[in-house]
Amino acid sequence: MSPDSDLSPRSRSALTLGVLVLLLVGGAVWGWTALTSPLPGISEEVCVETEIAAGSKIYPDQVLVNVLNAGNRNGLAGRTMQEFIDAGFGEGTRDNAPRGTDVIRAQIWTSTPQHPAVRLVRSRLGDAKVIKRRTTQPGVLVVVGDKFDKLVPGRKTTVAARDITICSPPVV
Numbered sequence: 001m002s003p004d005s006d007l008s009p010r011s012r013s014a015l016t017l018g019v020l021v022l023l024l025v026g027g028a029v030w031g032w033t034a035l036t037s038p039l040p041g042i043s044e045e046v047c048v049e050t051e052i053a054a055g056s057k058i059y060p061d062q063v064l065v066n067v068l069n070a071g072n073r074n075g076l077a078g079r080t081m082q083e084f085i086d087a088g089f090g091e092g093t094r095d096n097a098p099r100g101t102d103v104i105r106a107q108i109w110t111s112t113p114q115h116p117a118v119r120l121v122r123s124r125l126g127d128a129k130v131i132k133r134r135t136t137q138p139g140v141l142v143v144v145g146d147k148f149d150k151l152v153p154g155r156k157t158t159v160a161a162r163d164i165t166i167c168s169p170p171v172v
Contacts, residue, residue: 046092047138047167052116057157059088062168063117064139066092070103071146080144083151087124090169092139103145109133110141116158117166123154138167 007015047064065084069077077094085091097103106128110118113130121140122128128142135141 046170047090048170050166050168052160052164052166054160054162056160058116058120058160058166059157060120061088061090062166063120064090064092064167064169065121066137066139066141067094068097068101068141068143069095070097070101070143071148073146076144076146076148080142080148080151084121084124084142087151089121090139092169093137097143101143103143105145105147107131107143108140109135109143111135115166116160116164120155120158123158124151125154126152140167 050062052058052062065081067077067081067084069075069080077096081091081094106125108118108122108125108128108130110130111132111134112118113132117140118130121142122130125142125148
């Protein structure tokens with residue numbers, strides 16, 4: 001034993017090992033927290049309820065769009081979503097439609113067919129049908145089939161005939 005230390009070599013080894021274990025556990029906790037926390041700049045909100053007064057214009061960047069692929073063409077929902085994003089609409093979800101969904105070209109599923117956000121999205125889909133149907137997704141739900149090609153030039157804005165609420169993309 002050295003005159004500068006009161007610990008035996010065995011005690012120093014145990015102490016060193018204990019400190020290393022504490023560092024390992026601390027690093028694991030920090031890593032798990034970093035891994036499971038939301039990415040910076042990405043909001044967990046799906047949409048923000050935005051009040052629109054009667055007579056106000058609604059612009060594409062105020063409307064959240066979701067796209068479902070009801071066809072057999074791989075990536076159709078993704079390509080269609082990108083077209084909506086390029087046209088200024090807010091990005092919602094893109095996924096496959098439920099099994100058994102029969103859509104030839106394009107449909108909008110909504111419980112509020114006359115909603116101005118629905119009218120704005122429909123203007124970009126050509127001859128799309130608006131189907132009155134309850135959905136669980138926020139925003140406007142577009143379902144595309146194999147014969148859907150691309151968005152068409154549509155309205156740049158639409159006007160709210162009465163006070164309404166729309167599902168807008170969250171501000172990042």
